[in-house]
Amino acid sequence: MSSLSLTLSGAAREAAENQVPGLLDHEFASRLAAKDHTLWGVEAEDEASRRLGWVALFEDSRRLLPQITQLRLELATEGITRVVLAGMGGSSLAPEVICATAGVDLTVLDSTDPQHVASVIGTEIEKTVLVVSSKSGSTVETDSQRRIVQQAMTDAGIDAASRTVIVTDPGSPLAQQSAEAGVRAVFEADPTVGGRYSALTAFGLVPSGLAGADLESLLDDAEETLAILSEDDADNPGLRLGSAIGGTAPLRNKLVITDAGSPLVGLGAWIEQLIAESTGKNGTGLLPVIVADGEPELHRDADDVLVTQIIDVEAEDGASVDNDIADAVVTSHMVRTGGSLGAQFMLWEVATVVAGSLLGINPFDQPDVESAKTAARGLLDAEAPETGDSVVDGAVAIRALGSSALTGADTSTLESALKALLESVPQDGYLAVMAYLDRTGETELESLRAQLSSLSGRPVTFGWGPRFLHSTGQFHKGGPHVGAFLQLTTDSEGDVEVPERPFTLAQLISAQAAGDAQVLADHGMPVLHVHLQDRQAGVTQLVDTVESL
Template identity: 70%
Template sequence: MSSLSLTLTGAAREAAEAQAPGLVDHEFASRLAAQDYTLWGPAAEEESAKRLGWVAPFEAARPLVGLVGQLRQELAAEGVDRVVLAGMGGSSLAPEVICASAGVDLVVLDSTDPKQVRSALTALERTVLVVASKSGSTVETDSQRRIVQHAFDQAGIDPFSRTVVVTDPGSPMNEQAREQGVRAVFEADPTVGGRYSALTAFGLVPAGLAGSDIASLLDEAESAADLLAEDDADNPGLQLGAALGGTLPLRDKLVITNAGSPLVGLGAWIEQLVAESTGKAGTGLLPVIVADGEPELTRDAEDALVVQLIDADAEEGASVDADSTDTVVSPHGVRTGGSLGAQFLLWEVATAVAGALLGVNPFDQPDVESAKVAARGLLDSPAPAEAESSTDGVVEIRAFGEASMLSAGASTVAGAVETLMQRVPDHGYLAIMAYLDRVSESRLEELRPQLSALCGRPVTFGWGPRFLHSTGQFHKGGPAVGAFLQITASADEDLEVPDRPFSLGQLIAAQASGDAQVLADHGRPVLQLHLRERESGISQVLDAVSTLAQ
């Protein structure tokens, strides 16, 4: 089992040295371990009072190990060994990391793109569907459930015998699932919010059914719990939280890179936890996930901290200042490693600490609902959003929020993107939001480092609507320093949502347009590139950005 390691340098170390003693005097760690809901101020108490079960999840989680193992054996005896998980945000990111790090297959449905959802409707004779949602009302998860269960029915398979539900006690989905007689219902701790739920039924049930060793995961986390509860300036949870939320001036871009860590996809889980927990009230921390050699690692920006995720075992005995990459030039940063369970708990504690230092409630997400409301409105009364538009090849170019976006010759893809980059402030960022299939159309991610090199600022990449449950909160509730490039596409082959008055194509279009409008209403510049033809449109956008670098 890996030990928990943490090394801080530059501004990160200075912040920890400045803030940790006060946190110790405040008994922050022990009070958090005792689930003291007053730590974030009076305004947060109503929410925090019912959201601290993640601090000590072990007693509730341990019985799941045997129950999930038994169900996995039963399903395997029936020839069912493929797990499809329908869930968004915290309901899917943790099990995805757990399974990927263990080398275990898990099909994650966290999209409303018809192409991506359709690709999951294979090998149904071997498939069990896990539906994970605290309430069951999440439109994406409900749509995915309906589509997969309909596919089961069409294949002559009883859909309920192949459905496992993870939800809160007493939720509408809980009641519905029991009425339908689904294969199993696992009740999660209702005092744990979604993004803090990695060590609850939401993280453990799908990962365990897929074959991950969830008992060891819990052991890893529990072994770190006492250390993280100590009122000691060397407590890594206090140190990391202080480094994240205590720099002066605030270094609010967290450039996260895998520097040898065997924990696959941990950065994406951290991204949601940190961005959605802190990005509100005009402040917050924006994770920017990059690979070795990419631009954010080659410049020392005064508003950035570099977070390197390392293999603590491989580096045991090495110099604490040793770099595992040649491209990190910032002397201000964080290096952390250790077992996955310990990392889950470390980052949850650190995020709670950072929220207190930033003066925000780390357990709510006030701006996530706005995009949902806008999407529902467009589904009920579809109408084109008002936006300046033009067409270049197979790409429709639409600008939201600023009437001058497409002026001065910016009616080509390259010109419009160049104009958008000019709207990124000195301490701002560019966000790419792609409402396409993140599995088969992943080459769009090539845009991220290219645009970062061009604009000289951090660039995030999010797959829609998945990012709406992650960085989407920061984009609207954080500081108004973002510019937004949205990429959408027509569905080559749409997919109807059974017993709902909309298709997936209509849903994802409403989600994209609704989010663009909400961002514009917040004064953020938004450029939408809509691909009339997907493959050639992706190529056209990639080529256009490449020409800007020449």
């Protein structure tokens, strides 16, 4: 049986009390369940009409399970037990949390950092099956990763096609190409489900099932929960949560997310992408800020912050939906939610589209994700851009872009540049750390987030590039322009060739970083680019400098 708990306090509860009656008048929940594409206004109707398959996917998804199980058994008999998933954004974040929560191994390859990719292809390639997840196959990161892993297999004397599984939309270029190549299997997903809503489609299920996760329980819990979320009822947790995050007045648009003992490992990262990419547009939106448990105390009383705790329902005896907080410990403007993973997937998807309606935006498009992609493609096709007025300090080179609040300040040393960046954060703004580095090998950089948050007095996000471009990257450009940005890049000691492409991974990640920084700067926001000329020494210098501020 699915478990679901939702408790609201302060502004979150007030927003639900104010907004839910109007949603009930419009029969929002039942119309959503009926795939009514008019719920988000005239401008969103065309997109919405093609993106509501996620509210009725269970029959098709269950049909996949025997195929996934059979393929897993076949691979196991051949000694193939390591699953590597090449995919970005919605194609990788759901499988990552499904497998982490289930305690089964899945290697997610969503980076273009040469050091990170080299470590993946240098490990147990003889035991590896590659799952390539992409709706079209045209995503440059996923295409590059596919080519590199398949080449590594070929170099090891392995028939790469027999070790490749494809998840894509029917009739896509990737589907056609894969059929011609004779890959091991092609799974076709529902084309009416957008990437970030695809957790319970083939995109979420195939890699997770091959890795050994229990998919039947996941789908059972989700379907049971969706029945609750489809009711036009004042206690509907989807309506209440969507109202809490999207209906506060004034809008509390920094959604600080903390894991408060939840068994759902990494759920915050999935929520981050779902909400940031769905709502960050037209100068509005919600910015998820993932923090450690207890850390929201820094910003709990800020008038633009709403704290969300992901709790362990069983530990708190919260096996049912409870809309009034009885726990006296919770006294702030807060959302607390917990339950099974399938229940949480459905709850947050419904809440996100409810919030989109209240914000007056289309929750199914991502117009500003493409801007950084376009800039990166332009840099790949052109000569290397000028580095600008960079200053070298020890192992790092520093360059200030965008707002005159930063470009006009003293950025002659790393210390002075960081101080200037902190001072450039607007009173109602945030700071984003964007690390185009190895997210598995340089995790010490994540400590910068909490330190910078304390120094700035504002929420700070941390994203690994290019992974975050498919998540908070949309909010950075499409949401309110109140961000300040610390971009980290490096030179790689070794590079990785991309077979049959005119660029290497080092060139690709450099173009992605430069393109993203330029788009942000063109929007007039402060961007401090810190390039680690010596990778290890630069990381140490950066961490030490922040600690000394």
